[in-house]
Amino acid sequence: MGAGKTTVGRTLAQRAGLRFIDSDHEIEREQGCTIAALFSRLGEAGFRDIEAGAIDALTQREGVVLATGGGAVLRPENRKALHERGTVVYLRASPDDLAHRLRHDRSRPLLQQGDMRAKLHELYRVRDPLYRETAHFVIETGRPSPALLANMVQMQLELAGVLPSSGAPG
Numbered sequence: 560m561g562a563g564k565t566t567v568g569r570t571l572a573q574r575a576g577l578r579f580i581d582s583d584h585e586i587e588r589e590q591g592c593t594i595a596a597l598f599s600r601l602g603e604a605g606f607r608d609i610e611a612g613a614i615d616a617l618t619q620r621e622g623v624v625l626a627t628g629g630g631a632v633l634r635p636e637n638r639k640a641l642h643e644r645g646t647v648v649y650l651r652a653s654p655d656d657l658a659h660r661l662r663h664d665r666s667r668p669l670l671q672q673g674d675m676r677a678k679l680h681e682l683y684r685v686r687d688p689l690y691r692e693t694a695h696f697v698i699e700t701g702r703p704s705p706a707l708l709a710n711m712v713q714m715q716l717e718l719a720g721v722l723p724s725s726g727a728p729g
């Protein structure tokens with residue numbers, strides 16, 4: 560949460576001329592309510608069931624940039640679908656940077672109770688190995704802006720032959 564998946568993913572899609580999809584936005588549209596409302600109605604496990612269905616459907620699309628929710632890696636079937644059907648970029652951020660970025664955020668239900676920084680450290684401990692297992696590339700966030708990170712991801716994917724060369728100078 561707060562790594563920049565939604566922000567960087569949208570910019571990357573614009574630059575690469577691809578459609579951008581965010582699994583949380585798709586879920587909100589289909590369910591007709593916010594992620595926070597789904598968590599309070601169904602609990603985290605209920606949300607994860609819906610999320611797994613969305614990941615299965617969305618990873619079957621061709622030619623899209625897909626941003627997932629940060630907890631999508633918790634389910635093995637999601638990790639497998641993402642890794643096998645797509646090229647996965649892990650936008651790594653330190654828990655302290657995430658806490659700073661999200662200090663005023665009220666839309667992420669898992670961070671609304673207790674000490675946000677401690678919670679982000681705990682999520683990082685559990686999830687960092689899962690992100691590394693799922694990803695084909697790791698990009699360090701931190702100092703670069705979202706726009707620069709989108710350039711960095713695009714360049715990485717062009718070098719890997721996943722995206723056609725944009726011919727940008729440099």
Ligand SMILES: Nc1ncnc2c1ncn2[C@@H]1O[C@H](COP(=O)(O)OP(=O)(O)O)[C@@H](O)[C@H]1O
Nearest residue numbers: 560561562563564565566660700701703704705
């Ligand atoms: N590299 C970055 N540097 C500074 N702020 C960032 C960066 N990436 C994202 N943000 C900010 O952090 C917040 C969360 O970003 P978002 O794209 O929603 O993350 P995610 O989808 O991974 O949870 C937004 O306010 C966004 O502008």
Ligand SMILES: O=C(O)C1=C[C@@H](OP(=O)(O)O)[C@@H](O)[C@H](O)C1
Nearest residue numbers: 560561583594628629630667668
């Ligand atoms: O990390 C998580 O468990 C979650 C991340 C959120 O998405 P972002 O990673 O886009 O914030 C959203 O799916 C939900 O609040 C749960």
Ligand SMILES: [Mg+2]
Nearest residue numbers: 564565627628
């Ligand atoms: Mg997001």
